[in-house]
Amino acid sequence: MDRRDIPTQPHADVETALLGPILPDRACGDCTACCTELTVKTPEFAKPAGTPCIHLCDQGCGIHAIRPRICRTWFCVWRRVASLPDAARPDRSGLLVSLNFVDKPQTCLEGVSIHVRMLAGSDAIANGMAAAVLDAVCDQLVPVWFSDGAEKMLMHPDNDVAGFVLSGEAAPRHLQGEVAAWRERYGVFGLNR
Template identity: 40%
Template sequence: MSLPLLPDRTCGACVECCRAIPLDLPELAKPTGELCAYCVEAAGCSVHAIRPNTCRVWFCLWRVVELSDDWRPDRSGVIVRPDGIEDGVITLYVIRPSDFLASPDFFATVAGWIAEGVEVALSIPGPVGTYPARAVVTDWLRPAVEAGDPAAFLGRVLRSLDKLAEHDFQPDGVVARYAVA
């Protein structure tokens, strides 16, 4: 899915998608959680001009939606995934817990989505080469959102992440293959 990007918003040094997103294309395959071999940490794609179409059209929602710079995945530890957005679901892929989860910005934004009727899912990575765990948590977060209680909200988010960590992570079956030319 290709969404219109916000003008003047670039990935910069963020390469989290190049690590988190699995690819299984004829010219490029990499397991979930493995940094793409073409990616230079904190710099970006070394084959940018000839990268596969999948890499050209997939962007996290930080590039698409008016979110503060604190939401950039390498800063926040959260990739706001676009998959599901057409069905009214926003997935917050927490690649690493950070202080951002306790920020007023995180609470206000997620609370706003829930108040607007958007479903919110939390997701976490498993070991390299496994699918992530994911659960829709809208109803679980709603009491803290409706009470306007950021501390209770954070507690529910952290409990959700702990519960997701107990998931039986399944292999993604992707074998690394790098042949972009």
């Protein structure tokens, strides 16, 4: 199940804890990728993934001054992670990176994760931007998924570590510490779903 919901406000503290605060020198500018790509499900406003927001116009958000709370409080990973280059802004890179929250994950590595989505028409794989973004976000104890629009793939932790985390089997000595850390943090989502 690939849920692409924009998280609601209670997740904001988790976002800050995992990714850091909003960077003061980064702004959305002309980027409106989240206004089209993401699912929004809040009591105040809802829209399906892949559908432009009804308020989106040629100049950006047509109701920016009074936009819904979710639109005022949600920020993509590019706005929070300084190691992502300026060229990684979604409208420049063709990649939308977000922190995802899945209520009923299929595996423990989907409950809270970073999701790197390739936007339609993107050449981020060919030009190396996808590799640069993945390098920047695959450096901490947060699962990272990559989606090219057709397939969703786990990029971090690597397959060996993920296999032991998910199977519950004893890991070889050289992986025991890493596997234990992932199990401790993500076991709350259930190891074998």
